[in-house]
Amino acid sequence: xxxxxxxxxxxxxxxxxxxxxxxxxxxxxxxxxxxxxxxxxxxxxxxxxxxxxxxxxxxxxxxxxxxxxxxxxxxxxxxxxxxxxxxxxxxxxxxxxxxxxxxxxxxxxxxxxxxxxxxxxxxxxxxxxxxxxxxxxxxxxxxxxxxxxxxxxxxxxxxxxxxxxxxxxxxxxxxxxxxxxxxxxxxxxxxxxxxxxxxxxxxxxxxxxxxxxxxxxxxxxxxxxxxxxxxxxxxxxxxxxxxxxxxxxxxxxxxxxxxxxxxxxxxxxxxxxxxxxxxxxxxxxxxxxxxxxxxxxxxxxxxxxxxxxxxxxxxxxxxxxxxxxxxxxxxxxxxxxxxxxxxxxxxxxxxxxxxxxxxxxxxxxxxxxxxxxxxxxxxxxxx
Amino acid sequence: xxxxxxxxxxxxxxxxxxxxxxxxxxxxxxxxxxxxxxxxxxxxxxxxxxxxxxxxxxxxxxxxxxxxxxxxxxxxxxxxxxxxxxxxxxxxxxxxxxxxxxxxxxxxxxxxxxxxxxxxxxxxxxxxxx
Numbered sequence: 428x429x430x431x432x433x434x435x436x437x438x439x440x441x442x443x444x445x446x447x448x449x450x451x452x453x454x455x456x457x458x459x460x461x462x463x464x465x466x467x468x469x470x471x472x473x474x475x476x477x478x479x480x481x482x483x484x485x486x487x488x489x490x491x492x493x494x495x496x497x498x499x500x501x502x503x504x505x506x507x508x509x510x511x512x513x514x515x516x517x518x519x520x521x522x523x524x525x526x527x528x529x530x531x532x533x534x535x536x537x538x539x540x541x542x543x544x545x546x547x548x549x550x551x552x553x554x555x556x557x558x559x560x561x562x563x564x565x566x567x568x569x570x571x572x573x574x575x576x577x578x579x580x581x582x583x584x585x586x587x588x589x590x591x592x593x594x595x596x597x598x599x600x601x602x603x604x605x606x607x608x609x610x611x612x613x614x615x616x617x618x619x620x621x622x623x624x625x626x627x628x629x630x631x632x633x634x635x636x637x638x639x640x641x642x643x644x645x646x647x648x649x650x651x652x653x654x655x656x657x658x659x660x661x662x663x664x665x666x667x668x669x670x671x672x673x674x675x676x677x678x679x680x681x682x683x684x685x686x687x688x689x690x691x692x693x694x695x696x697x698x699x700x701x702x703x704x705x706x707x708x709x710x711x712x713x714x715x716x717x718x719x720x721x722x723x724x725x726x727x728x729x730x731x732x733x734x735x736x737x738x739x740x741x742x743x744x745x746x747x748x749x750x751x752x753x754x755x756x757x758x759x760x761x762x763x764x765x766x767x768x769x770x771x772x773x774x775x776x777x778x779x780x781x782x783x784x785x786x787x788x789x790x791x792x793x794x795x796x797x798x799x800x801x802x803x804x805x806x807x808x809x810x
Numbered sequence: 811x812x813x814x815x816x817x818x819x820x821x822x823x824x825x826x827x828x829x830x831x832x833x834x835x836x837x838x839x840x841x842x843x844x845x846x847x848x849x850x851x852x853x854x855x856x857x858x859x860x861x862x863x864x865x866x867x868x869x870x871x872x873x874x875x876x877x878x879x880x881x882x883x884x885x886x887x888x889x890x891x892x893x894x895x896x897x898x899x900x901x902x903x904x905x906x907x908x909x910x911x912x913x914x915x916x917x918x919x920x921x922x923x924x925x926x927x928x929x930x931x932x933x934x935x936x937x938x939x940x
Binding site for chain 2: 444451454458459465466468471472475476478479707711712713715716722806
């Protein structure tokens with residue numbers, strides 16, 4: 428019995444060491460993995476960035492109306508006469524185009540100016556809007572002082588409808604041709620018209636236009652493309668298809684646009700590439716980190732009276748359209764936030780969202796959403 | 811008698827091996843958790859986040875006793891925290907260091923707090939926006 432006991436003890440000790448070895452391996456692995464990963468402080472950093480922006484734009488729950496009016500939005504402005512409403516509509520077009528200009532064609536303003544079609548790119552879009560809709564998005568000039576009263580309501584949006592086209596909104600986007608665009612929304616219509624119609628038609632190569640025998644290239648070609656390069660000039664009843672003088676008519680709007688929008692279109696004027704560039708200075712931000720483009724932030728201003736939130740898959744989604752949006756930093760990081768909503772990947776940027784309520788000096792109420800994004804993957808995520 | 815002596819030796823060896831085993835494990839954990847590189851990273855990020863969250867005219871004291879002890883152990887006598895531009899650098903050894911940037915465009919200074927005989931804290935002075 429005694430001999431057997433010693434044998435059993437030895438076997439037990441071998442098992443004991445085997446168990447110890449297993450436990451130790453587990454602890455080694457855990458410690459190694461945990462302490463070999465950098466401390467991820469991006470959430471805290473994005474939170475701090477959000478706080479900095481909140482304290483920059485709002486003091487004790489009050490914001491300056493300049494954030495929503497001068498910077499981007501004309502929605503809250505009211506108008507009575509057609510000229511006043513055109514002014515508001517034009518300002519909104521300029522703010523939208525100005526925000527997207529950087530992603531279109533390099534030196535776009537110089538190209539426009541060199542060709543002599545307009546003073547700068549924003550003014551060229553204004554000329555097109557003047558030609559297309561007399562700078563009017565809705566059927567009526569205004570309702571209760573609002574020139575955008577119809578936004579999103581297709582039956583109230585200015586339209587031209589016949590067997591070939593149903594053109595909507597301030598830029599008269601033909602939804603029979605461009606089927607995936609909700610041109611009844613002002614912002615979407617302008618963005619689509621600029622990016623998908625005007626810019627896509629820009630080419631240095633010359634092209635003949637059958638219906639007037641002229642040749643167009645560059646921005647004039649892009650304008651021709653906007654109205655269409657139709658080869659069939661009249662329909663069976665002899666009615667003109669398209670406008671053969673479209674390019675010339677848009678160019679002739681240059682003077683009237685310069686007179687109505689001297690702040691954007693007077694001689695030598697270039698609309699600041701992005702007013703949001705100043706935001707970094709205003710909010711005392713320095714994005715020159717270890718490597719460039721590690722930050723992004725966006726401020727969305729919503730009209731509190733129409734602010735709506737809906738729920739989708741247990742998540743809160745803002746269903747209202749922002750009346751103004753300001754952003755700065757590396758805009759490419761924004762897409763990481765959309766991915767983060769479904770799954771959090773360590774090697775992607777970290778997003779942080781804040782929402783708060785504020786009023787301006789005119790007692791306009793706003794719901795404000797701030798999205799701050801920090802990348803810094805190299806310093807915060809395991810390689 | 812002989813058999814009993816064998817049992818004792820085996821038990822002693824067993825206990826010694828177990829102790830060695832646990833000692834190695836504990837040494838590994840401590841070496842990992844208390845490493846200079848880890849401490850540098852932690853402190854640099856901590857200081858950068860403090861500066862990011864600071865308002866102008868703020869003075870912050872941060873206890874760095876552990877980091878100073880580590881620097882002493884590594885025979886590193888210079889300032890362990892420095893700020894250049896908008897980057898905080900923490901250095902606890904001659905051949906090492908960790909830098910992390912902050913986004914707050916603020917004029918910040920950092921220096922050892924010499925108000926006590928033995929330096930235990932570093933002072934971060936946030937003067938104003940640049």
